Amino acid sequence: MEDIREVEVLVEKSLQGDKLSTARLISFVERGDKRASYILEKIYPHAGSAYYIGITGSPGTGKSTLLNRLVLKFCEDKYSVGVIAVDPSSPFTGGALLGDRIRMQLDHKKYDYFFRSMSAGRVLGGLSRTTKEAARIMDASGRQIIIIETVGIGQSELDIAKATDTVLVILTPDSGDGMQMMKAGLMEIADIFAVNKSDRPGAENMLLSLEGILDQKKQDSEKDNWRPQVYLTTASLNKGIEELYEGIWKHYHYLQQDKRLEKRRKTQFKKELQMQIEREFSRVLWETIFEEQSIDNLVDTVWPQRTDPQAVAQRFVQKRLANRIAGKSK
């Protein structure tokens, strides 16, 4: 298959660190090209040695500026960095206006980084899966630090955060109070908090408030009993960045001990696997449905009977499964 040949070459080059090929592979995966699973299968064994950092925060928190400063720090320490910046796309047109690169000014000849913007869009499998896959490709191509940046604190973003080793949540003095944080689920996912724009009034208060809540919370076994840290930063003036950077490495070293990182990733892998298996089942089932009978037909059939949907679904699935096992469908 010459189709595959083209991709084979790209994979080969990407594994050697070639940017263009890596970028192209990510595109294949983004649009759910049929060769995507081939690609992932080939690169997966080479991935796993990178350190994954998830950064999230609402718009207006100065996230991009902070990201820029952190990337510089990693690059200065001679790490090869990969960044995936995720932005939502229009629910109506599917298009997106992605602005995370505006602040990326670093000289790519001096610093080794790869920046990729990604939109939610009409991507098969949802945003989080594609992002993770793209990160794997970057990992396999030799990037040592992979940063996934998302905006806001919605479900998608929380999912991505759960797929990284260290989660950094960015707030500002205007971000609201501790209760709102708790509601948003931030307390559960964050390993590190950065209170950015800390030159604004209220920064100290926010710090104290967060520390107070964190002190009261039970140790979270999901997070290996790590007590999240809070840092004050002013990214535009390059203040507090050093401390934050050190703080990230502190978490990394914490994870290195007692095989915590491996445990954490294994747990993430398990959850991912569960989700993928469910997805696969779902996919197979739906394909079967579309082969034989559209859902509209089914509705038309059962509607007069006024049966509840759960009962219908159970009967339907049992029947389909039985058919498959009996080898009826192809």
Added chain:
Amino acid sequence: MERKIKVVMAKLGLDIHWRGVYLVSQFLRDAGMDVVYLGNKFPEQIVEAAIEEDADIVGLSTLSGNHLTLGPKVVQLLKEKGMDRVKVFMGGVMPPADAIELEEKHGVEKVFLPDTPMETIVKAYYNSTDEQQ
């Protein structure tokens, strides 16, 4: 699945006018494209972005007279880096003769001068990628 078109848009060099390029970016987004907006960048940065984003199209905006100096550089660098399938569009203010020169001699796909309807621009971007599929 339908392939989404990826565009990298930039203000060329120090050019300060962002009204037009931001409008075009929004119209392209509304037509379903993914537009990576770079703000003010120079040719090497623009090309590096095009590589990393695996762009189909690069759009350059300039009203400050640097179109003949910096514009062709972008086209040339794209070729050197193996990205010659990328189409380069330019827009802004320049003498019409320069626009023609850019299109005929420097490999720019099309230059959009003032008064070009948005619809025309969006269509041109859209159609330029047809050949690639």
Added chain:
Amino acid sequence: MSQGTTEKKGNLFNQEQIKLIMKSYDDWFNGLSDEDKISEGKYFTHSGITTKLLYTPADVKDIDYMKDLGFSGQPPYVRGVYPNMYRGRMFTVRQLAGLGAPEDCNLRIKYLLDHGATGVNILFDLPTIRGYNSDDPEAEGNVGHCGAAVDSIRDMDAFFKDIDLGKVSTSIVTHLPSTSVVIPGMYFALAEQRGTSLMNVAGTCQNDFIMETCVGSAPEILLPSASFRLQCDVVEWICKNVPHWNPISYNGYNLREAGTDAVAEVGIAISNAIATAEELIRRGMDIDDFAPRMSFFWDLHNDFFEEIAKCRASRKVWYKIMKERFGAKNPRSLLMRYHVQTAGVTLPATEPYNNIARSAIQGLAAVLGGGQSLHIDSYDEAYSAPTEEAALISLRSQQIIQVETGVVNTVDPLAGSYYVEHLTERMGERIMDYIKKIEDMGGLVAAVESGWLHREISGYNMKHQKAIETGEHKIVGVNYMKAEEGETTPIEVYRYPETYTRQKAKLDLLRKERSDQKVKECLNVLRDKCHSDENLYPYTLDAVKNLVTLGEIEEVFREEFGLWSFPLI
């Protein structure tokens, strides 16, 4: 009709007559065709004020002539800031000059002065505007384009060769505070070197932080609060040291061109003035120390009467704010003086000669609105910087208005027009509301840092563009009565002279001839002072005298103040 107490309005019109007019208006309206009746309420000025088919005294029935209009040169200044307006002082004919190297500009300036221009307006190239030297990598491809390249005080010297700095009024168009703290300094240092006292140096610089942080995009932008601090430094120092120099011109023009309507244009500019005034008062100055030196820069757009109303209303709004809010006592603090330029954004590339008519009409509106100085755009606006021929036509257009039309013989001739007075009143109200809205957000600096202003601008542009695409907003020759495809007017276009090599040579020489030690010292002091509360002007002055270049000073600002970019997306 007696004046009565301050509570009672002095009605200009006989109230019985007004009642009669109102009743008769209803009869007249009912007599209109159905089509006309339906169309009422469907016509608007560009900023959205309803325009009726017919205006009568009833539309301005509450007008109190003495309070609401007054006389020219008297509060509330609606009719003009000076009693004799153009009879006493013809609007300064300032034409823009600035392209290529300073030596080229010197020739263009002399040409314009010889042909009747009475003031000099200097534009700079992009690298200079944004604070880069001609040989910085960021300057690539832009040196000498759209304006003049100035890297050091020596360039300023070449600019004004054979021109007496004590005899000319120079507008140094440094848009940004970060360069207004340097380039006018070069001019001042030069004047002193030539033996002209700063007491005799006249001119203006723009110095508007909105320009630095909203209107123009750039690879590196200072934080709005830093740019605002420099803006105030410039005003403070120049007020105290250069009495005939206007240190700030609130730029409504470029903001408008970037994408706002008439109300926002004035509202934002005045909000900027309010913020500046509050800061300078905090620094210990008195309102009357600096208010007389503040001036404005308006855009003259297409909607003929709305623009005139905007000009008239802006004078009244300024007066009220200076008098009632700041308690200004010096009558000169109450005057809103402004330079006005016809709207470049309304001049399409298609059928460019039409633009001569557009600009002339806008120029007429500018004069009827009562501005202090005027620039009429050239017809080749959409192509590049103007050729000499195009610049001359603009200059002639102004002179024609001045001496052939008679409109300058009387002050504020449109006063009393029911429509114009109604519009003026409405514009005034809307502008005040806009200012209040910004105040409620915490002031203009906060409004900018939050991204609000950028969203206003991009929102306006989207709306306007859609109106053009649908044809609702008509542009002759472009989307209305569009000529057949393929008809292009061949016009001569200005070609920028090659500038980079000359500037680079000068810079190389300058670096050899200056004292590296002194340069280092100056920059270190400056770096340090950025973090203090001190006014930076004395330190930048010192630097330019020691042949420190513009780019070097700006680099210090970028490093010490921190960077920012549009909170757009």
